Amino acid sequence: MGDVVGVVRDHKNVIQTTGGTIASIGLEQAGKKVAGVLVTPATWAVNYAVEGSTPGAVDIGIWLSGLISAPASIVTGFIKAAVDDDINRKLALVQAKEPHPMAQYIKACYNFGMASPAINAMTIANSGGTAWITSVGLWVYITDAKGQLVGDYQPQEFVTMYRPKHPYRATSTGGFAWEVIRR
Amino acid sequence: MNKKIYWIPAVALILLSCSAKKDGETEAAVQNDFDVFCQQFTQVTQSADFAQLSSEERALRLESRLAGELEPNANAYIAWSAIRNGPPSERYALYKDAAASAGQKNWDCPAVQQYGHEVGSPHD
Numbered sequence: 001m002g003d004v005v006g007v008v009r010d011h012k013n014v015i016q017t018t019g020g021t022i023a024s025i026g027l028e029q030a031g032k033k034v035a036g037v038l039v040t041p042a043t044w045a046v047n048y049a050v051e052g053s054t055p056g057a058v059d060i061g062i063w064l065s066g067l068i069s070a071p072a073s074i075v076t077g078f079i080k081a082a083v084d085d086d087i088n089r090k091l092a093l094v095q096a097k098e099p100h101p102m103a104q105y106i107k108a109c110y111n112f113g114m115a116s117p118a119i120n121a122m123t124i125a126n127s128g129g130t131a132w133i134t135s136v137g138l139w140v141y142i143t144d145a146k147g148q149l150v151g152d153y154q155p156q157e158f159v160t161m162y163r164p165k166h167p168y169r170a171t172s173t174g175g176f177a178w179e180v181i182r183r
Numbered sequence: 184m185n186k187k188i189y190w191i192p193a194v195a196l197i198l199l200s201c202s203a204k205k206d207g208e209t210e211a212a213v214q215n216d217f218d219v220f221c222q223q224f225t226q227v228t229q230s231a232d233f234a235q236l237s238s239e240e241r242a243l244r245l246e247s248r249l250a251g252e253l254e255p256n257a258n259a260y261i262a263w264s265a266i267r268n269g270p271p272s273e274r275y276a277l278y279k280d281a282a283a284s285a286g287q288k289n290w291d292c293p294a295v296q297q298y299g300h301e302v303g304s305p306h307d
Contacts, residue, residue: 115261118284122265122277165270171304172239173246175268180277 083110090138097134097157102142109139124149125162125178132158158183216259217282221292223248224302228294241302242267258285267303274299
């Protein structure tokens with residue numbers, strides 16, 4: 001029992017790093033992914049500030065092994081978290097300006113495909129949907145409740161909008177002839 | 184012990200710099216996508232029978248060239264697939280926007296500027 005207590009005391013940072021991971025999940029669910037990523041090193045800083053304790057060799061070893069074994073995923077994860085936070089914040093602003101029943105079906109073009117949001121927006125119009133960019137600088141599109149693209153939605157606020165040209169006409173490539181509307 | 188801690192930011196910085204190089208390589212690959220598109224577009228416009236072809240026939244010819252030169256998930260290829268059905272008068276601006284959104288703010292292509300509205304689906 002005494003050994004267990006000693007291990008816990010000596011490697012408190014490891015224990016708190018685990019707790020930090022759990023805390024980071026909570027933060028990510030709250031839409032604060034950047035904060036979540038930063039939790040692990042932050043626990044060390046708090047311990048130092050409050051108790052003057054520094055992370056032990058085991059703590060650093062575990063943290064470093066994760067850093068060395070998966071540097072790309074860490075960097076990518078950090079950047080993606082920052083991007084996701086920014087997109088979620090802007091998407092909420094866009095949705096707030098649209099009628100309530102439809103607002104929940106507005107999504108960011110960032111997640112539509114593998115290309116850039118602007119190119120995804122073009123692909124959406126070509127596929128029969130409406131995509132637009134607002135003054136907050138976020139490309140978005142809208143679906144119905146079943147997830148199907150909506151071709152004739154008129155957003156309340158937009159800077160540029162792509163949508164199928166009316167009357168709808170399928171092209172030889174399977175896409176729709178589409179138009180650009182600038183305000 | 185404290186000296187060992189200094190290695191943490193040092194290692195992190197080295198890894199970040201390696202990551203930055205990879206980002207640069209990705210950007211170069213993206214630039215290449217749109218440059219390849221411009222090159223193929225230009226060659227189509229320089230073909231002897233270009234003037235006799237309809238805009239859809241020109242698009243088909245360009246499509247067959249691009250399919251052999253670009254990956255299906257390349258930004259330039261995805262952009263082309265959509266813009267060919269976009270409004271003819273807007274196509275050049277759309278290609279420029281697409282390139283800029285993929286990291287190529289200074290991309291330009293004289294052939295696309297001159298003939299972009301004549302390659303793709305007609306909107307009549």
